[in-house]
Amino acid sequence: xxxxxxxxxxxxxxxxxxxxxxxxxxxxxxxMYWYRQDPGLGLRLIYYSFDVKDINKGxxxxxxxxxxxxxxxxxxxxxxxxxxxxALYFCATRRTGSEDTQYFGxxxxxxxx
Amino acid sequence: EDQVTQSPEAxxxxxxxxxxxxxxxxxxxxxxLFWYRQDPGKGPEFLFTLYSAGEEKEKERLKATLTKKESFLHITAPxxxxxxxxxxxxxxxxxxxxxxxxxxxxxxLAVNP
Numbered sequence: 001x002x003x004x005x006x007x008x009x010x011x012x013x014x015x016x017x018x019x020x021x022x023x024x025x026x027x028x029x030x031x032m033y034w035y036r037q038d039p040g041l042g043l044r045l046i047y048y049s050f051d052v053k054d055i056n057k058g059x060x061x062x063x064x065x066x067x068x069x070x071x072x073x074x075x076x077x078x079x080x081x082x083x084x085x086x087a088l089y090f091c092a093t094r095r096t097g098s099e100d101t102q103y104f105g106x107x108x109x110x111x112x113x
Numbered sequence: 114e115d116q117v118t119q120s121p122e123a124x125x126x127x128x129x130x131x132x133x134x135x136x137x138x139x140x141x142x143x144x145x146l147f148w149y150r151q152d153p154g155k156g157p158e159f160l161f162t163l164y165s166a167g168e169e170k171e172k173e174r175l176k177a178t179l180t181k182k183e184s185f186l187h188i189t190a191p192x193x194x195x196x197x198x199x200x201x202x203x204x205x206x207x208x209x210x211x212x213x214x215x216x217x218x219x220x221x222l223a224v225n226p
Contacts, residue, residue, distance in 0.1 A: 107155065
């Protein structure tokens, strides 16, 4: 079984809709991250969380919100989706005190029409 | 400004034809340099972490090296299954508690049989 899972894997939605992307991990890591990946722009950090009570904005948090429901679950929401949020979204995890290595989920391909 | 540049953007090799990928970085004190492999439509998969100039790490046909300005990912006698995008990321000593990674755009490697 995969250590980091993301649901859904693919989603097509319309402008203005609210969308939630979910991430679960069985690695026992305390730190979790949300990234988006766009051609020509690479991976950009949206939000990160050190534990269930610690949520932090990344470099491109506008238009997004997150919820850390438990140590193992970290959700990303688009309150009102817009076409330029079409991208590949990745969740990643890391264990405090480790080599700073982040482990990525399989990704969610989101298309906003 | 901290920055990571990967070259070439794309590389096509014949099976067995060895080559190197480059990751040049500018960072105010290097904490760590990371190499990941990403297959199409999948999440980045961790390969190596390098921490100091002169350090080398190997895994199968891959060998990563580090200097004060750049890292190389050497691929010896590649096989078609080595085809992927290879991503480089660096972490600054001054990244703060979030340990933010600065990502390159990757090198897309295709190995022909």
